Amino acid sequence: MTPILRTDRLILSPYRPEDEDVFVALLGDEEVCRWMGQDRVPEEEIRAIFHAILHEIYAKNMFDVWAVWSDGVYVGHAEIKKTGNVDGYEMIAALVKGSRGRGVGNELVRGLLHYAADTLQLDEVYGMVGAENAASLALGKKLGFTHVRDVVADDGTVTKMLVLPTGNRQAPDTSPATASAR
Numbered sequence: 001m002t003p004i005l006r007t008d009r010l011i012l013s014p015y016r017p018e019d020e021d022v023f024v025a026l027l028g029d030e031e032v033c034r035w036m037g038q039d040r041v042p043e044e045e046i047r048a049i050f051h052a053i054l055h056e057i058y059a060k061n062m063f064d065v066w067a068v069w070s071d072g073v074y075v076g077h078a079e080i081k082k083t084g085n086v087d088g089y090e091m092i093a094a095l096v097k098g099s100r101g102r103g104v105g106n107e108l109v110r111g112l113l114h115y116a117a118d119t120l121q122l123d124e125v126y127g128m129v130g131a132e133n134a135a136s137l138a139l140g141k142k143l144g145f146t147h148v149r150d151v152v153a154d155d156g157t158v159t160k161m162l163v164l165p166t167g168n169r170q171a172p173d174t175s176p177a178t179a180s181a182r
Contacts, residue, residue: 005115015066025096035133077093086163091116105136112125148162
C-alpha cells in the first residue's frame with residue numbers, strides 16, 4: 001500500500017478520486033510531456049491512466065504512486081517503480097508549472113530517495129531525464145546522480161539515464177522526509 005510521505009513542505013499521498021482533474025491537467029501539459037519523454041495523449045487516455053492508478057495499481061499494490069501537495073495545493077506527481085527502462089527501480093517526478101524553480105523538485109526527490117533507501121531498502125535508484133531538461137539534470141548532479149548512458153529514441157530525442165546509490169542508510173537520517181502509515 002502506497003504510504004503517505006512528508007517533507008518540510010510537501011505531502012505525498014495516494015491519489016483519491018477527487019484528484020482526477022489535477023492529474024489530467026498535469027499530464028496534459030505539453031512541457032511536462034516533453035520533459036517526461038512522452039507524447040501528449042488525448043484527455044480520455046489520461047483519465048484512463050488515472051483510473052488504472054486507482055483501480056489496478058493501488059488495488060494490486062503494483063508500485064508506489066503519489067499526488068504531491070504543498071499547503072493543500074497540488075504541485076506534482078511522483079512514482080517509484082520497476083520499469084523496462086533500467087535494471088532496477090526508476091524514480092519519476094513531475095511538477096506543475098507554478099511549482100518549478102522554488103526548490104520543490106529538490107525536496108521531492110530527496111524525500112523519494114529517503115523512502116527508497118529506508119523503506120524499500122533499495123541500493124540505488126535511477127532517473128530518466130530528457131537531455132534538454134537542464135533544470136532536472138542540474139538537480140540530479142547536485143544530488144549526486146551519475147550519468148549511466150544516453151538512450152536515443154527512434155525520433156532522435158535523447159534521454160539521460162542517471163543512477164544514484166542510496167547508501168541504504170544505517171544511521172537515522174536527519175533529513176526532513178519521513179514516511180508515515182495511512
